[in-house]
Amino acid sequence: MKEIKAIIKAYNTIPSGTHAALATVVRVEGSSYRRTGARMLVFDDGTWIGGISGGCLEGDALKRARLAINNSRATLITYDTTEDDPHQIGVGLGCNGVIDVLFTPLDLNDKNNPVEILKSCLEASRDTHVLLTITALEGNWDKVATGDVIRYKGRDSLSTLKNPRIETAIFDNVLQQIAENKSAPAQFSADRSSIEIFIEILPPEISVVLMGHQYDVYPMSRLLKELDWRVSVCGDVLKINPQIRNYANTIIPASEFSSLTIDEHTAIVLMSHDYKTDKKNLLRALQTRASFIGMLGPRVRSERIWKELAEEGNPVTKAEMDRIHAPVGLDIGAVTPEEIALSLAAGIKAAFANRNGNFLKFRETPIHPRT
Structure with a gap:
């Protein structure tokens, strides 16, 4: 929660004309210094708040964030520290894990951008919030895009997907994650369409x-x-x-x-x-x-x-x-x-x-x- 507060504080003071992107760890396989939900706010001048690793991936993350800003498109990047490949970022660190990081450019005029949604959670009561971050899409999706974050408040929150079969599957999965009080990535397919999401359980501060x-x-x-x-x-x-x-x-x-x-x-x-x-x-x-x-x-x-x-x-x-x-x-x-x-x-x-x-x-x- 401390990292999220620091990101929101920096976001609230972004100078006019500055662009930013949010990097979010959405999947971890194996060992990693940071876990899912770790975030890093990156400005186009190269400064950042937060972190997605112990410092070993942040340099490449700056480049990826700038690309997302320039292309105005969210991008999912996989860092694999298990392969003995000199061209792979993170090789030799000994972490022996695979990390998926979503880089999302922020539209500062969009009240539904990921940071604005985080702000709304912190400003709300001391409830446990559930956030669904879309990390990949295939097929026909007219109303949502990669990088979108849905603040889950019940089954009706999923209606924007316009795919009843997938909505039902996500609903059941979210209930399971809430019961386990555990964040996790998930993938769903139906009607020639598929979606990957990061289900994040965000409890209030202790x-x-x-x-x-x-x-x-x-x-x-x-x-x-x-x-x-x-x-x-x-x-x-x-x-x-x-x-x-x-x-x-x-x-x-x-x-x-x-x-x-x-x-x-x-x-x-x-x-x-x-x-x-x-x-x-x-x-x-x-x-x-x-x-x-x-x-x-x-x-x-x-x-x-x-x-x-x-x-x-x-x-x-x-x-x-x-x-x-x-x-x-x-x-x-x-x-x-x-x-x-x-x-x-x-x-x-x-x-x-x-x-x-x-x-x-x-x-x-x-x-x-x-x-």
Whole structure:
């Protein structure tokens, strides 16, 4: 999401007379530094924002983007780093993957160009958005072209294709990708026509609510800001470090906790360092849709809170316990507030990615799913 925001910011300030193209990774086979959905905004003066690789493909991407601008036509380019061919861009990098990149020239007057659609997603509510990018077409397609992006909002969003059989097939596939919460390329054929699309599942940014006002809220807010996650601090406003205002999106007193927008993409971290306050805040957190609830302190402290809540008639259920991470964070030997912030942020990311946070050298399968 941080990359998309940077691209939109640069797009919004494009000088008059400047032309631009958007490069998007739409398919990855094998290993690659960047995954599908990685983007790079390229200007005709050679500057760019974002990236489609670790820096090895960007030079050629500049040339491809300029060609797309000059030809006023979207182009799909395949970079193959698996072949031992000295003429192949990327050979010798050791990535051992195949990457499809779509280069789309941007019509700045078109409110449906790819960047404008990304803007509309970010300006909308905290929903998970689904974007369908057309990467290749064969046959009779009068209403759509390669490079077009359809913002999917249901079956009716596909009516512009004017091909009922393909629309049905895409609809079924999109439902599957939504259920799996996974972006993927797909190809469909019917009635002597075929279409290739990149189905992108675009969730909102991770939101983190820090419930506390002690000094360790400051390094945590600063790190989360660097990750471009949404940060809300809920505590005694008069005691909160004033510098936190440079990093937090929202700072409110504990009495206004219910005013926060908390959804399944939200993590709540209880860090007041006060036993009674954390106990009260745990009950508040459990009443929300937050999928991650972290509690600072040793396990025995958390177990004592759960025991007391049960004795008071508010037992923590099995389903609720699955949302609670106590002690919160990954075991990295953190000691200082900054190290603890790193441990907490890494733990939140691992939980949202359904990973265990272990060393990658112990992982027996590829880091990313492969096609």
